[in-house]
Amino acid sequence: MDNTEFDDIPGTRVFTAERAKQGYHLNQFCMSLMKPENRERFKASERAYLDEWPMTEAQKQAVLDRDYNAMLGLGGNIYFLAKIFATDGLSYLQAVSTMTGMTVEDYQQMMLAGGRSPDGWRSVKDGT
Amino acid sequence: MARITAGLTTSHIPAIGAAIDLGKTEEPYWKPLFAGYEWTKAWAADHRPDVVILVYNDHASAFTPELVPTFALGCADEFQPADEGYGPRPVPVVRGHGDLAAHLAQSLILDEFDLTLMYKLDVDHGLTVPLSLVYGQPGEWPVQVIPLAVNVVQYPPPTGHRCLRLGQAIRRAVQSFGEDLTVHVWGTGGMSHQLQGPRAGFINKEFDTAFLNRLVKDPEGLAKVPHLEYVREAGSEGIELVMQLIMRGALGSEVEELYRFYHVPGSNTAVGHIVLRPSDSSQP
Numbered sequence: 001m002d003n004t005e006f007d008d009i010p011g012t013r014v015f016t017a018e019r020a021k022q023g024y025h026l027n028q029f030c031m032s033l034m035k036p037e038n039r040e041r042f043k044a045s046e047r048a049y050l051d052e053w054p055m056t057e058a059q060k061q062a063v064l065d066r067d068y069n070a071m072l073g074l075g076g077n078i079y080f081l082a083k084i085f086a087t088d089g090l091s092y093l094q095a096v097s098t099m100t101g102m103t104v105e106d107y108q109q110m111m112l113a114g115g116r117s118p119d120g121w122r123s124v125k126d127g128t
Numbered sequence: 129m130a131r132i133t134a135g136l137t138t139s140h141i142p143a144i145g146a147a148i149d150l151g152k153t154e155e156p157y158w159k160p161l162f163a164g165y166e167w168t169k170a171w172a173a174d175h176r177p178d179v180v181i182l183v184y185n186d187h188a189s190a191f192t193p194e195l196v197p198t199f200a201l202g203c204a205d206e207f208q209p210a211d212e213g214y215g216p217r218p219v220p221v222v223r224g225h226g227d228l229a230a231h232l233a234q235s236l237i238l239d240e241f242d243l244t245l246m247y248k249l250d251v252d253h254g255l256t257v258p259l260s261l262v263y264g265q266p267g268e269w270p271v272q273v274i275p276l277a278v279n280v281v282q283y284p285p286p287t288g289h290r291c292l293r294l295g296q297a298i299r300r301a302v303q304s305f306g307e308d309l310t311v312h313v314w315g316t317g318g319m320s321h322q323l324q325g326p327r328a329g330f331i332n333k334e335f336d337t338a339f340l341n342r343l344v345k346d347p348e349g350l351a352k353v354p355h356l357e358y359v360r361e362a363g364s365e366g367i368e369l370v371m372q373l374i375m376r377g378a379l380g381s382e383v384e385e386l387y388r389f390y391h392v393p394g395s396n397t398a399v400g401h402i403v404l405r406p407s408d409s410s411q412p
Contacts, residue, residue: 003283005356011327012364016283020193027193034189034213069325078324078365079188079281086213091143093395096328107329111393115320115331122360 008125015077023075029053029063030080039087068099130228130305132298132313134175135375135383136168136403137343138261140184140316142253143395145217148260161399164389165261168403171387172262177310179225179272181232181298182255183374184316185280187212189252196282197244199294201236202251202275203229210250219256219265225272228305232274235301241294251275258316261401271312280317280368284355288370292351295377302378315375317368319390320361321397330363331398336390339369340402344385347376365397375404382407 006014013019020027029050032038042049050060062070063084071081078096085095097107110116122128144161147153153162189210191197207222233245255275263270279285286294295313302311319339322330339362342350351373358367376383387403 006283006359009327009360009364011325012322012359013325014283014359014364015281020196020282024193027188031188031192034211039213072324077188077281080193082188083213091395092323093143096323096396099324100326100328110329111331111396114333114392115398116322116327116329118330118332118335118361121327121330 008123010121010124013072019075020077021075023059023077023080025053025055026059026063026071026074026076027080029055030076030083033083033087042087066098068095072099130302130307130309130311132302132311132378132406133177134403134405135313135315135379136262136401137315137318137372137375138258138401139318139394139397139399140254140257141394141397141399142187142212142257145253145257145260148265149218161391161394164391164399164401167387167389168262168401169264171403176270177312179228179274179309179311181274181276181302181311181313181378182258182316183276183278183314183371184254184258185368185371186277187252187254188281190246190250190277191279196279197277198279198286199241200244200246200249200277201229201233202246202249202277203233204247204249207249207251207255207273207275209256210252212252217253217256219260220268222251222255222259222269222273222275225274227307228302228309228311229274231305232298232301235304236294236297239297239300241297246275246277249275249277254316258314276374278371278374280371285367285370287355288351288353288373291370291373292347292377295374295379298374298378299380313375313378315372317371318362318366319369319398319400320363320366322363323365323396325364327363329396331392332361332363332366333390333392333398335361336398336400340388340390340400343372343376343402344383344404347373379404380406
């Protein structure tokens, strides 16, 4: 199948082999944060630590901004990016909510009420 | 002869593991979720297999961006709980069954399933959370475990059809193992969830319910569902559901549903759990 079909799904970036290639160094940087000594060095100077990696400037800036939607757009994948928010002491729920434009409290409330309804989130083209 | 006597599916949400490890299972948020596994814990105490073949996915713990095996079989005698960035979960080391794993590798590869074989594999929440849900917090896990890690992180993951066929091949392989063992097959992950982008928090109870119904009654039809439909209807991370078809294939043509539980939310995810056993009339 043609991967462009995934682009019809609203608010979603599917982590294809092409994106894995684009995000390789970003995701490798994330993996490095599984080691405590690397987390300490990153926290001591985020910019200096990022400069050790052959990432694009846009990728580095997205990490510094903790802009997870931007990181996804630059080849990041959530399970790798999780190492960044784990370093920040955030849970999946807290970090994931930042991508939705909702406050953590509103997002948590939506989940308790049964989650985001599929209606309106199935297809850009069909508006369903 | 070894035989497969039951199968189950369950979500493997990391926050469930954290709730167990931190003693939060009685808190109002978590209590209804854990209550849904009480039936299974009692059943599992009375129906303990020698070996569990546990189908799960690694979450950037053992597999880095450098290596993306579609199917990876754990052939070692033990597997350490992975450090996922918060320190390893305080759970027992997972004991493998190297002889059955070696037999599975031999049988499945000659049956044309080109597995990656893992002789060192740290296992993350995808594998240890289901063990905790079913067996609680013992000093040692009461079963030996053969991990089967499936790539569902980088697209494309295997198709549902391929997963169902792999399960069927696992059934043949287990049945041709000479030792007298009982085996359960677990398919973990799901149900609907999305952990990324503005659509995060996506839950589709209607799809999940239909998925479980078809998993029981119509696995061949369910195996035809394309990836696009999973992403559209179950969320980008809901694609994990294809792994449950491996479990289903391993149980043979007909199954009996013993128990089902469904609950929203577990963190960002719909929790789904079903326990099955092969019908007496089930064909290999």
